[in-house]
Amino acid sequence: MPRVSRLVALASAALLASGGAACSSPSSGEDGGSGDWSPITIEHALGTTTIESQPERVATVNWANHEVPLALGVVPVGMAAANFGDDDGDGVLPWVEEELEELDAETPVLFDEADGIDFEAVADTRPDVILAAYSGLTQEDYDTLSEIAPVVAYPETAWGTPWREVIELNSQALGMADEGAELVADLEEEIDTAVADHPRIEDRSAMFLTHVDATDLSEVSFYTTHDTRAKFFEDLGMETPESIATASADTDKFSLTRSTEQADTFDDVDIIVTYGGDELVSSLEDDPLLSQMPAVENESVVNLPEEDPLGTAANPTPLSISWVLDDYLSLLDAAASEA
Known part of the structure; x- marks a missing residue:
C-alpha cells in the first residue's frame, strides 16, 4: 500500500x-x-x-x-x-x-x-x-x-x-x-512599550550570524533579510545593514555564507547576534580578519545560549515574545553601549 x-x-x-x-x-x-x-x-x-x-x-x-x-x-x-x-x-x-x-x-x-x-x-x-x-x-x-x-x-x-x-x-x-x-x-x-525603555538600540544596525564553528572560521554564515531573526531587528527599532540587504536582494534563501576574507563587507554592522558562549566570542576576537569587524572590535556581540530558552529569543513566536523580550532587549542594549 x-x-x-x-x-x-x-x-x-x-x-x-x-x-x-x-x-x-x-x-x-x-x-x-x-x-x-x-x-x-x-x-x-x-x-x-x-x-x-x-x-x-x-x-x-x-x-x-x-x-x-x-x-x-x-x-x-x-x-x-x-x-x-x-x-x-x-x-x-x-x-x-x-x-x-x-x-x-x-x-x-x-x-x-x-x-x-x-x-x-x-x-x-x-x-x-x-x-x-x-x-x-x-x-x-x-x-x-x-x-x-x-x-x-x-x-x-x-x-x-x-x-x-x-x-x-x-x-x-x-x-x-x-x-x-x-x-x-x-x-x-x-x-x-518594551523598546521605549531601551533607546540606545534605536537605529543601530545588526546582523545575525548563524551557528558559528569556532574551530573553523574560514567562513561565516549569516541570516538574510528573509529570516525571521533578521526581520525582528526592525520590530525592535533597529536597522538592517546595507551589506546584509544587498546580499539578500538576489536570493530567497534564509542564510548565506561568505569567506572570512570578505569580513570587511560588514563594516556597517554595529551589533552582531549569534549563538554560542564566551569561547566563541574569544575566537572571533582572536581571528585576524573577523576581529577587524567593528562589532567584534567594539565587543558589541550578543551571544545567545543554545541550550537555554533564552537562546530562542531572536526568533519571535506568538508566546515567546512576551517571555523573552525584556531579556533580549537588555542584551542588545548592553551591546549597543559598546558600539
Missing part, C-alpha cells in the same frame, strides 16, 4: 476506534459565529488549501505553529516537540508549559521531528487541519500531510514567515481571524 494511502487508512481506523472524540475547538467562525462556517481558502507557496468545515482537532508541525492556537485558547491534539532551547528535555518550552497550565490542559501528543516529520504520528492524532505557516515543508512533505488533513504552509519562503503572518494564516485556518488580529495588535503594543 502506498505510504500516503496507508496514513489515511491509519487515521480513519483510529478515528472509528475512538468514536471521533475531539479536542478544544475554535470559539468562533470566520464570520463571528460558531454555528455558521463558510469554507476558507488559503493560498501559500506549496498550493491552495480549502478548509471546508470548522476544525475541531488541530495538529501542528515544525517550529512554533502550535503557539497560535494555544494563544487563542485552542489546545492542539498534536504538535512538534521542541528541539532547541529545551533546557529540561521534556520537549515543551516554558512559555508553552505556562499556557497549557493556564488553559488547564494536558500536554498534546509531541511529534519527534529529529529525523523529519513523523507522518504516522500526525495521522494518529486524526487532525481536521494541520498548521505549518512557519515551516520548512518540502512539496513532498506537504503532499503527504495533505492526504491526512488540509495543510496551511508558508506563504513565500521556507522558514521565512514573519510572526505576524504566522498568526494571521494559522488563525484564519481556525476561523479566528479577528482574534488573531487582536493578538498581533497586543504584541505590537507590548513590543513598542
Whole structure:
C-alpha cells in the first residue's frame, strides 16, 4: 500500500476506534459565529488549501505553529516537540508549559521531528487541519500531510514567515481571524512599550550570524533579510545593514555564507547576534580578519545560549515574545553601549 494511502487508512481506523472524540475547538467562525462556517481558502507557496468545515482537532508541525492556537485558547491534539532551547528535555518550552497550565490542559501528543516529520504520528492524532505557516515543508512533505488533513504552509519562503503572518494564516485556518488580529495588535503594543525603555538600540544596525564553528572560521554564515531573526531587528527599532540587504536582494534563501576574507563587507554592522558562549566570542576576537569587524572590535556581540530558552529569543513566536523580550532587549542594549 502506498505510504500516503496507508496514513489515511491509519487515521480513519483510529478515528472509528475512538468514536471521533475531539479536542478544544475554535470559539468562533470566520464570520463571528460558531454555528455558521463558510469554507476558507488559503493560498501559500506549496498550493491552495480549502478548509471546508470548522476544525475541531488541530495538529501542528515544525517550529512554533502550535503557539497560535494555544494563544487563542485552542489546545492542539498534536504538535512538534521542541528541539532547541529545551533546557529540561521534556520537549515543551516554558512559555508553552505556562499556557497549557493556564488553559488547564494536558500536554498534546509531541511529534519527534529529529529525523523529519513523523507522518504516522500526525495521522494518529486524526487532525481536521494541520498548521505549518512557519515551516520548512518540502512539496513532498506537504503532499503527504495533505492526504491526512488540509495543510496551511508558508506563504513565500521556507522558514521565512514573519510572526505576524504566522498568526494571521494559522488563525484564519481556525476561523479566528479577528482574534488573531487582536493578538498581533497586543504584541505590537507590548513590543513598542518594551523598546521605549531601551533607546540606545534605536537605529543601530545588526546582523545575525548563524551557528558559528569556532574551530573553523574560514567562513561565516549569516541570516538574510528573509529570516525571521533578521526581520525582528526592525520590530525592535533597529536597522538592517546595507551589506546584509544587498546580499539578500538576489536570493530567497534564509542564510548565506561568505569567506572570512570578505569580513570587511560588514563594516556597517554595529551589533552582531549569534549563538554560542564566551569561547566563541574569544575566537572571533582572536581571528585576524573577523576581529577587524567593528562589532567584534567594539565587543558589541550578543551571544545567545543554545541550550537555554533564552537562546530562542531572536526568533519571535506568538508566546515567546512576551517571555523573552525584556531579556533580549537588555542584551542588545548592553551591546549597543559598546558600539
